[in-house]
Amino acid sequence: MTKLKVDKSAIEHNLAQIKKCVGNDVAIMPIIKSNAYGAGLKLVGELVKDYPFVGVANVNEAKSLLGIISPEKIFILYQPSFDDIGAIAEFSFTIAVCEVEFLEKLNDSIPKTIDVHLSLDTGLGSTGINCTDVQKFCEQAKSFNNINVKGAFSQFGAHESLDPVDIKFTDNQVEKFDKAVTIIESILEKLDYKHISCSGAVITRPNDYKDMVRVGCLIYGIYPQDFFKEHIDLKPVFSLSTKITGIKELNKGDMVGYRHAGSFKATKPAKIATIPIGYADGLTRKICDDGYFIVNGKKAKVISISMNICNIDVTGIKANLGDEVTIIDNKNITLENVAEWCDLGFDELMTHFGIGLERV
Numbered sequence: 001m002t003k004l005k006v007d008k009s010a011i012e013h014n015l016a017q018i019k020k021c022v023g024n025d026v027a028i029m030p031i032i033k034s035n036a037y038g039a040g041l042k043l044v045g046e047l048v049k050d051y052p053f054v055g056v057a058n059v060n061e062a063k064s065l066l067g068i069i070s071p072e073k074i075f076i077l078y079q080p081s082f083d084d085i086g087a088i089a090e091f092s093f094t095i096a097v098c099e100v101e102f103l104e105k106l107n108d109s110i111p112k113t114i115d116v117h118l119s120l121d122t123g124l125g126s127t128g129i130n131c132t133d134v135q136k137f138c139e140q141a142k143s144f145n146n147i148n149v150k151g152a153f154s155q156f157g158a159h160e161s162l163d164p165v166d167i168k169f170t171d172n173q174v175e176k177f178d179k180a181v182t183i184i185e186s187i188l189e190k191l192d193y194k195h196i197s198c199s200g201a202v203i204t205r206p207n208d209y210k211d212m213v214r215v216g217c218l219i220y221g222i223y224p225q226d227f228f229k230e231h232i233d234l235k236p237v238f239s240l241s242t243k244i245t246g247i248k249e250l251n252k253g254d255m256v257g258y259r260h261a262g263s264f265k266a267t268k269p270a271k272i273a274t275i276p277i278g279y280a281d282g283l284t285r286k287i288c289d290d291g292y293f294i295v296n297g298k299k300a301k302v303i304s305i306s307m308n309i310c311n312i313d314v315t316g317i318k319a320n321l322g323d324e325v326t327i328i329d330n331k332n333i334t335l336e337n338v339a340e341w342c343d344l345g346f347d348e349l350m351t352h353f354g355i356g357l358e359r360v
Helices: 008-022 033-037 041-048 059-064 082-091 100-109 131-141 164-187 199-204 226-230 335-342 346-352
Strands: 003-006 027-030 054-056 074-076 094-097 114-121 147-153 193-195 212-215 238-243 246-250 270-275 292-295 298-305 310-313 324-328
Touching (some): 008 027, 008 199, 008 212, 027 054, 041 054, 041 059, 059 082, 082 100, 114 131, 114 164, 131 147, 131 164, 193 212, 199 212, 292 310, 324 335
Parallel strands (some): 027 212, 054 074, 074 094, 114 147, 147 193
Antiparallel strands (some): 270 310, 292 298
């Protein structure tokens, strides 16, 4: 009943626009982690199976793509755990690594060679080999016969910003990355792939594409900043709708919703409708402040939300059981609108879309 429509042609259009930006000499790694930002891992996997690499977050996501994408083209963006070594050995996924202890255990536990990319911390600080430790890491890794170091990558921390301070910070990240790559190639071998740019940097850092760019939100039609619209033409991928499952008449003073979470109190006779979507499906309680949906061409304010349902005010609107309710249509209401009402980032909202939503 509640349907999240994923426009495959829009995804293909967006990928083509990204290719137009980066040119034919730069590879693209589509990022489809976290259920392809809510679009559906297998659905998007089918669309990007011919790319050199496809990025996922973990081994479970990688295994879900078996039979759709060749295992060696499935790139696990974060170093897995020791418990995942068996699956890595069985399927030969390409993985990120940043700990010598993990690399040594992987090398000693597998009967064949595995391709890895070294994850470098150039300033984001969350994961990766410290650039001051790269030489020592590579000297240790050189003795691991079952490990092929095929690439190195890092992650920008302020790539969407044009603030001079942020630009200087990002320049420094690139400098660290380039120096680290030089060390890696002097100790090990020439790398097939060097990549540091993500979606935002496709626009803001055209001189830093290296061999490959990793793109996530651009694929799904999301502009990280408004000024990006001047540089790339994206189509929205998501639309969301549901249907009315209940109609209720309220008298003045009647209340709707859990008292501890705040509730709606009718100031005059009103009519409300119930729809089967709630915070388990990605929305938040904040949507009751300013949010509305569209019923038969009219705005219907969201007045309460619980785990699985919302109530909307349809007073003065022709509304019946089974009528369609538009939540996102990219005309009257955009994904950005709903994210703002929910006090979420765009990518947060997308990845919060519940697994119970039917994707069509």
